[in-house]
Amino acid sequence: MNLATHIPSDASTLATEHVAALSPFTVRRTVRWAECDPAGVVYLGNFPHYLLSAVHLFRDRLFGVGWIGNDLAHGYQAPGKALSMVFRSPLWPDDQFDMRVYVGNLRTRTMDLLVHAGRLDSGEDVFFGRVTSIFVKSSDRRSAIGIPDDIRRRLDDYRSANPTPSALANALREPQ
Helix, strand or coil: CCHHHHCCCCHHHHCCEEEEEECCEEEEEECCHHHECCCCCECCCHHHHHHHHHHHHHHHHHHCCCHHHHHHHHCEECCEEEEEEEECCCCCCCCEEEEEEEEEEECCCEEEEEEEEEECCCCCEEEEEEEEEECEECCCCCCECCCCHHHHHHHHHHHHHCCCCHHHHHHCCCCC
């Protein structure tokens, strides 16, 4: 049997996740049944996985190298320091949603990447998320360093071209 004859002509329909746009950086994802409970609702624990996957793909694209590869090439890493999410609606098998990535606050040693996920069919919000990373020396991950100038420049340029939507910023605002 020739398996190639059974693959749809648009092979991208087989992927559960792919980069759909570069500006703003958008990851499109299709929910798999295995990500759901027996009632067909996505398990809560899968949402952070979705968020982190979009952030990882963004960082790989923006910096042109696998993020972990930075430790060998440049002597630093930026592991996660904090993660927060606000949920707006559930997902079910075969639902498609887009995750758009934005650059939030850039501090001395930490940066925030923000994600707005919305359903593809209705545009309804699925979740808002923030991942805060801290820059550290590769040789001693307990030693924080300042955000390297070239990285700050790329993040600033991206943020200027793709301002954070107010709905995303408001949803992730820290409680007073």
